[in-house]
Amino acid sequence: MAAPLLVFDLDGTLVDSAPDLLATLNTVLPRHGFAADHDPDLRDGIGHGARHLIEFALHRQNAAASDQQLDAMHRDFLDYYEANICVETRLYPGLLDLLDRFENAGWRFAVCTNKIEALSRLVLRKLGVAQRFEAVAGGDTFATRKPDPAHLLGAIAMARAVPDRALMVGDSRTDLDTARSAGVPVIGVSFGYTPVPMAELGPDLLLDSYDELRPEMAETLVAGRAQRPRRAMAAKRKPLAAVS
Structure with a gap:
């Protein structure tokens, strides 16, 4: 599996x-x-x-x-x-402990963002966590990006994982719409950047802090994924010459 x-x-x-x-x-x-x-x-x-x-x-x-x-x-x-990419940029509190908990439970990690891939990787390197992620799919990695579900499915494929065993974590309606269109359960965080409070958007699970999330909770969401039809196909990565 x-x-x-x-x-x-x-x-x-x-x-x-x-x-x-x-x-x-x-x-x-x-x-x-x-x-x-x-x-x-x-x-x-x-x-x-x-x-x-x-x-x-x-x-x-x-x-x-x-x-x-x-x-x-x-x-x-x-x-x-x-x-000037990491003058004041910081990881959210509790994230490193979350990565440790989930890694010890056999989970892997990826990033799906509309920030261009090179800058996304630079942020992760500057903050010392780039090695924790199997894949980084930026807004220019594929020919499409969020809220197109192919962006998320492409990130999952890049990480050599499968949608049936994946969860999305995001802070906005765009993230929720992307995950739902891909048939992937979605965890919403309340501390991000969204004009509409995350609680009103109705994620499958709402977090006020990364300290709250445990692998058992995530496994429960994945187990319920069988009820969610997949409605999209993964995007194909752009040729290197086309990435800007």
Whole structure:
């Protein structure tokens, strides 16, 4: 039987990266003639990639930018963020102990995130946990990304696991919709980045802290997965030359 797999979202689930993402945003916006925005609600724009976060911030200002301007801001954002990726970013409390508990119980781990793969791997390396994950599927790893369920199923396949033995852990409606479309049980965390409280989204299990989750609880969710029809196929990884 295949080993069970926990698939984590990254920003707002594994790591609290909002301070560095928003610092990058507020560095880039003024460079391109737009106002910085220090409202904590900007966190709600995290989780769909850097370009979406820029567009989210501009929309809040009722500001418009051409595709050329957006392209330039996006490049600037990625360059600055890569150079300042873990200034304040931290693993969420209790995560390391959770990984130890689950690893001792025979579980393996993967990441499925809309952050580009290279930056996702860099964050994990900087925080000293890259070696804990069998696979990292970023927003540019496949031709599709969350909420397309093929992204999650592709991450599971990369980890040499099977959907019947997998769980998704996430902080947003996007994560829940992705997992449900893939027929994979989903654990929601209440401490991430979402404009709608996770409790209102109705995950299969709600966590306020990683200290709460035990392998036995996860096994119960996996055991109930047989009632969930799979409705998608795994995405195929892009050729290396196509990954950017």
